[in-house]
Amino acid sequence: METAPQRRRDPVQARSRARVDAILDAADAVFLELGFAEATTNHVAARAQTSIGSLYRFFPDKDALLVALAERYGARMQALASQLTPMDPEGATLRGLISDGIDGFSAFLLANPGFVTLIHQARHPALTAGRRAQEGQMAALIGGLSAKLAPQLTAAEVVVIGEVAQAVLSALQTLAHLHDDAPAREATLAEAKLLMTLYLSRRLGVPEDVPLARLGAGGDSGQRGA
Amino acid sequence: METAPQRRRDPVQARSRARVDAILDAADAVFLELGFAEATTNHVAARAQTSIGSLYRFFPDKDALLVALAERYGARMQALASQLTPMDPEGATLRGLISDGIDGFSAFLLANPGFVTLIHQARHPALTAGRRAQEGQMAALIGGLSAKLAPQLTAAEVVVIGEVAQAVLSALQTLAHLHDDAPAREATLAEAKLLMTLYLSRRLGVPEDVPLARLGAGGDSGQRGA
DNA sequence: TGATAACGTGAGCTTTTACTCACGTTACCC
């Protein structure tokens, strides 16, 4: 299922491992500047200060660069997700959760400028599966949270809510990061927070500013231990 | 400012005009199937049942196909916009306006499957300007409506609201049309309507289900003639 | 310190593909 890194030969010595990293960094930069289609493998090799032969020693073809890059970002994303979710959801409010999530993701995008470009630019078949999986993961994460907060929702509803939230967040983060100046970016992110808060509050039947811990108290499904 | 159709030679006889149309139709289909980068001009010519020479008689290069296609869609979009806006906004509610707009756009996408793909797939420089302009047009349309309904908003706020609404609508329409079955598509569109209604109602200070005509009655800025 | 394997190199091979051009065909005009 996984699209393997597809290296022609795994690096075993330190120098070659560093070289592979350099090639990926170069690919990131070059794809960001020129786009995948316009970028050439010779470009990438030159940027990585290595030879085209070395590039092809570790990557079977141009697509493998894209896949490896996407995997590297996927790992970073996963780390981000597990870093953002475990903050005690009991004491937080819905608005606070959403705000923190959006801010965290925004910081990630700011630190990884190649990410948005990669994910959007490469409608390449090799990436489609990975991107879908990643989007699905994020949608599932939101859906899971939704199901926990609103047990009355059907499974189908949860799926739709997760997909919608994912799509909206992705679009608004992209829009926000089109602006180079922080104030304009923040203004857009503020709208995103408002929009998501309104939507999820209504859709999940959860008040915006009440700590989530208090919600289970009067309800029936108060299993918070688990 | 306008990126001209850039035809190498304008068709004057009927048969050549039909041929140009056929070439554009073929380009639409081929780009949809393979993507712009993978598609070849020979592909397009073959699909149009004509020769590569004829293609290059009317289009100076491959990019010109893309630009001409985008222009054709731009014209259709503009027609759609002017068809959706003039429905008497006084008698309608905010919810109704949003619902009609989303349904109308959805029908357009269903009738023009190449449109989404074209606009998203082609991060090509030749298209960027046109796409931006088109998105800006839509954002301005929403922003204009917002300013009319909520005169208390600053110009900057109106711009942000327009951009956000445009981005969200675009993302959710795309998401909806990823589903081939009508029910799933409708479910997503229903969420889009809810989300947009909640957001604009709050942001503009306009109730969701009150006919817009009644709003100016009790207010201060009742210049509805103009 | 020699043997072996991993690593590094870049000129150039090969394939792809955008694009040309010389020639043939159809339509318009008198």
Place this chain on the structure above:
DNA sequence: GGGTAACGTGAGTAAAAGCTCACGTTATCA
């Protein structure tokens, strides 16, 4: 009907870019 211009054709060209390979260099291990 013939002259001219618009139209149509597709084998072929040229440039680009992905990728190879034979050879040189560095590291590991005995």
